[in-house]
Amino acid sequence: MDDFDSDDDELMLQAVQQVESGTGSTENGKRKRDDASATVDANEPKRLRAANGETVQNGHSSKLALARRILTDKFGYPDFRHEQEGAIGQVLDGNNALVIFPTGAGKSLCYQVGDRHCRPFVPDVYEPILSVTDLAQIPGIAFEELDNESGARGAGEHGVTIVVSPLIALMKDQVDALKRRDIPADCLDSTKKWDEVQLIRQGLEKGQIRILYCAPERLNNEGFVESMKDVAGGVRLIAVDEAHCISEWGHSFRPDYLKVARFVQEIKAERVICLTATATPRVAEDICKAFNIKESGVFRTSPYRPNLHLSAEAIELKEEKEAKLLKFLEKHPGSTLVYVTQQKQAEFVAAQLRRKGLDAQSFHAGMKVEEKQKIQDDFMASKIRIVVATIAFGMGIDKADIRNIIHYDLPSTVEEYSQQIGRAGRDGLASHCMLYLCPQDFYVRENFARGDLPSKHSLQGLLSSIFSDEVTSLSIGETFGTKHQDQSREFDIRLSPLSVIYASLELRFDLIRATTPEYKEYKFEATSKYYPIVKNDKSPAGQAIFTGSRKAAKYHHIDVKEVAKAKGLQRNDIVKKLNVFESCGALKLTASGVENRYRILKPLPKTRKEIDVLVDKLHADLEQREKDALRRLEEVTELITGRQCYALALTQHFGMELPDGKETCGHCSFCLTKEAITLPALPSKSVDHAAIERILAATDIRDDPRFLARVAFGIKSPRVGKLKLDKDPVFASLADHNFGSLLREFEAVCNA
Missing domain, CATH: 3.40.50.300 (P-loop containing nucleotide triphosphate hydrolases)
Known part of the structure; x- marks a missing residue:
C-alpha cells in the first residue's frame, strides 16, 4: 500500500515539468x-x-x-x-x-x-x-x-x-x-x-x-x-x-x-x-x-543560444496549420518535437502525419506509463523521428541532436517557450524553432486561465464550510479535517485554486497550519498467516485490530479513528501496527479517503461579516492570479509580434541582454524580414441572446453567473461535470464570444 498515515507520507503530487537541458558559449x-x-x-x-x-x-x-x-x-x-x-x-x-x-x-x-x-x-x-x-x-x-x-x-x-x-x-x-x-x-x-x-x-x-x-x-x-x-x-x-x-x-x-x-x-x-x-x-x-x-x-547565465533559429508564422485559420507543418518538416529533417495544447490534439496531429508517411507518435499525460516510456526511449534512440506532445514530454529528455522544436499551438508563457526551445540543438549545430500564431488558439489558453477563478458565491460556501460551528468551537492547537476532493465538487472550485486558498489561510492570514494528512478508510485482505500472527499478538494495538475490524466478503474493514478512541490508543499506534502486520505477510493493506488535517493557530472567523471580509480578500487575490495568467499569454504574443529580434526579446524577458551588447541574432524571423508578425484579428461578435436563453433553459442555476458563463464558453468545472452540462449541446455553444461579455450577461440575469 501507499504509506500515507499520520506519521509517514505526503499528498499525491501534481506533476510539474522538470527541465534539465541547455548549452553555453x-x-x-x-x-x-x-x-x-x-x-x-x-x-x-x-x-x-x-x-x-x-x-x-x-x-x-x-x-x-x-x-x-x-x-x-x-x-x-x-x-x-x-x-x-x-x-x-x-x-x-x-x-x-x-x-x-x-x-x-x-x-x-x-x-x-x-x-x-x-x-x-x-x-x-x-x-x-x-x-x-x-x-x-x-x-x-x-x-x-x-x-x-x-x-x-x-x-x-x-x-x-x-x-x-x-x-x-x-x-x-x-x-x-x-x-x-x-x-x-x-x-x-x-x-x-x-x-x-x-x-x-x-x-x-x-x-x-x-x-x-x-x-x-x-x-x-x-x-x-x-x-x-x-x-x-x-x-x-x-x-x-x-x-x-x-x-x-x-x-x-x-x-x-x-x-x-x-x-x-x-x-x-x-x-x-x-x-x-x-x-x-x-x-x-x-x-x-x-x-x-x-x-x-x-x-x-543568459538563455541566449546562437545556434537556435527562432521563427514564427501568423495563420488566419487553424485548419491551415497542417499544410504549414508538412512543408516545414519536408524542409527541415531530423529529430523533431511538435508541442500541442491538448491530449486529443496530440493524437490527431500524429495520426495525420503518419497518413502522410511520416514517422510520428503522440505523447501525453493520459497515456499508460509503459507506452510513454517506450515512445521516449525510441525517440532518444532515433527510432522515432517526430513526437507530437503536450508539455508532459520533456522531463529528462537528454537528446543532443533534436533539430526542430515546433509550437503547433501557442505556449502559455514565455518561460514555457524558453524551456521547450532549449531542448533543441544541444550539440551546437543549427536547429530550428517554429511557432504558429493563430487567433483561434487563444480560446483554449483563455479557457485554462479562466477556469481557476471561483465565484464569490463558491468561495463564501467553502469558507462557511471550513469555519463551521464544529470547527470554530475547537481550541487553539486542536486539529480538524477536510476532504479537498469533496469540497472541490461541492463548491465548484478546482483543486489547484483550492490549494491556493488553503495556502493563503495558512501563510497570509495565519489562521491554520497544514499538518500530516491521514487516510480515513483502511481495509485489508487476510492471508494464511493472519490468524496465527494477529490473534496471538498481545499488544494493545494488535488486539484492537483483531477485535475492532469487521469482516465483509473479501476484506476486513477497520475505522482506525474509532477503534483507537474506543481502546484508549493513539490513531498512529493502530496504523503502525497495521503496517507491521503487512510487512510480516499477515495481511494485504489498502488505504483510501485522504483527509487533509489542519491545526488552529488563532481564533477563527465565526460571523457572516468576518467570513465576507475574508472572501473579498481571497477573491481579489484569485482574480489577480487570473489577470496574471492572461497577461503572461499576452507576453508570448508580444514576444512574437514585437518589432525587435526574438532572441533579444527573450533574453530581456529574463532581465538580461545579448552577448557583447548585440541587438540582433541575425537569423530569427524579424532579423531576416525586418517585419513584425501581425496577428490576424478575429471578427467581433455581438452576444447571441438566443443561445443565452438556451443555456438558461438547460439549467436552473441562478446563484452563480460565472458558472453559467463557463458553460457558455466551454470551461469545465466540478459543478459542470456533476450536472453533466458538459455533455449538453449548450456547452461551449458561445466559445467564440468574449468571456467578459458573457459574464456580464449572466450577471444581469442572476441579479434580476
Whole structure:
C-alpha cells in the first residue's frame, strides 16, 4: 500500500515539468560568462575578480580548490561550467544561493558537488544535457573532506543534503543511479511502505544517508519535520529544484513551495541553494526574499543560444496549420518535437502525419506509463523521428541532436517557450524553432486561465464550510479535517485554486497550519498467516485490530479513528501496527479517503461579516492570479509580434541582454524580414441572446453567473461535470464570444 498515515507520507503530487537541458558559449576553448552580470559591482567588496578571471570570495579559494580537485582527480576535467564555481563557492562558505541557469546549464552540479555526485562538462563548445543522474558520480563528499580537514566533525556527523523535487519518478531515477555508484541516497515518497520509511529514518539518525530526496508536500509532515531535527550532523544543505514554483509571479506557482522557507527555519538548515531555469527578475526577487539570499548570492547565465533559429508564422485559420507543418518538416529533417495544447490534439496531429508517411507518435499525460516510456526511449534512440506532445514530454529528455522544436499551438508563457526551445540543438549545430500564431488558439489558453477563478458565491460556501460551528468551537492547537476532493465538487472550485486558498489561510492570514494528512478508510485482505500472527499478538494495538475490524466478503474493514478512541490508543499506534502486520505477510493493506488535517493557530472567523471580509480578500487575490495568467499569454504574443529580434526579446524577458551588447541574432524571423508578425484579428461578435436563453433553459442555476458563463464558453468545472452540462449541446455553444461579455450577461440575469 501507499504509506500515507499520520506519521509517514505526503499528498499525491501534481506533476510539474522538470527541465534539465541547455548549452553555453565559449571563447578560445574556454568557458566564459555570457550575461550582463559579468561586470563587477564596485559596491560588492566580498566578490572580487582575480587576475586569471576567477571569482574569489574572501578566503574561500581553498574550498573551491577542493571542489576543483574532486572534479579533476575523479574525472580529468579542468573546470566547472558557467557560474557553477561561484555558486558552489557560495554554498561551501555556508551562504545561501540562487542559481538561474538556462535548461541544461548544469544547475544540479551546484548542489551535487557538496554531496559527492557531479559530472563535469565535456570541454567543447556544446555538450549534452547534464541531468542529476548523469552528474551523480563523484565518489567523495566535499562537506566530509572539509570536516576531516578541520577536525570539526567525526565519522557519521557529516549531515545530510535534502533535495526538494516535485516529481516522484525523477527522484527514484536519481536515487537508483546514486545507489548504483555506492552513494548513500534515498527518497521519501508515497510509494514507500512503513518499514522502508523506518529504515530511512534510522539511516538519517545514524548519519548513514548523505542525500535525501523528497517532495515539497513532505515538508508539511510533522513527523518528518521533527525527524529532521535529529539527523546526525544536521541538515547541511537544502537544494530547492524548480524554485520558481515558490513565486506567485512564476509560471508554475505551487502553494506547497511557499512552505519550504518555513521548513528551512524550523529545522535550522545550514544553507540553501535554489535552482531554476526560468526566473524573471520579479520571480528571482521573490525567491531571494523567501530564503534570505543576498544579491551577491545570485548566479545566472543568459538563455541566449546562437545556434537556435527562432521563427514564427501568423495563420488566419487553424485548419491551415497542417499544410504549414508538412512543408516545414519536408524542409527541415531530423529529430523533431511538435508541442500541442491538448491530449486529443496530440493524437490527431500524429495520426495525420503518419497518413502522410511520416514517422510520428503522440505523447501525453493520459497515456499508460509503459507506452510513454517506450515512445521516449525510441525517440532518444532515433527510432522515432517526430513526437507530437503536450508539455508532459520533456522531463529528462537528454537528446543532443533534436533539430526542430515546433509550437503547433501557442505556449502559455514565455518561460514555457524558453524551456521547450532549449531542448533543441544541444550539440551546437543549427536547429530550428517554429511557432504558429493563430487567433483561434487563444480560446483554449483563455479557457485554462479562466477556469481557476471561483465565484464569490463558491468561495463564501467553502469558507462557511471550513469555519463551521464544529470547527470554530475547537481550541487553539486542536486539529480538524477536510476532504479537498469533496469540497472541490461541492463548491465548484478546482483543486489547484483550492490549494491556493488553503495556502493563503495558512501563510497570509495565519489562521491554520497544514499538518500530516491521514487516510480515513483502511481495509485489508487476510492471508494464511493472519490468524496465527494477529490473534496471538498481545499488544494493545494488535488486539484492537483483531477485535475492532469487521469482516465483509473479501476484506476486513477497520475505522482506525474509532477503534483507537474506543481502546484508549493513539490513531498512529493502530496504523503502525497495521503496517507491521503487512510487512510480516499477515495481511494485504489498502488505504483510501485522504483527509487533509489542519491545526488552529488563532481564533477563527465565526460571523457572516468576518467570513465576507475574508472572501473579498481571497477573491481579489484569485482574480489577480487570473489577470496574471492572461497577461503572461499576452507576453508570448508580444514576444512574437514585437518589432525587435526574438532572441533579444527573450533574453530581456529574463532581465538580461545579448552577448557583447548585440541587438540582433541575425537569423530569427524579424532579423531576416525586418517585419513584425501581425496577428490576424478575429471578427467581433455581438452576444447571441438566443443561445443565452438556451443555456438558461438547460439549467436552473441562478446563484452563480460565472458558472453559467463557463458553460457558455466551454470551461469545465466540478459543478459542470456533476450536472453533466458538459455533455449538453449548450456547452461551449458561445466559445467564440468574449468571456467578459458573457459574464456580464449572466450577471444581469442572476441579479434580476
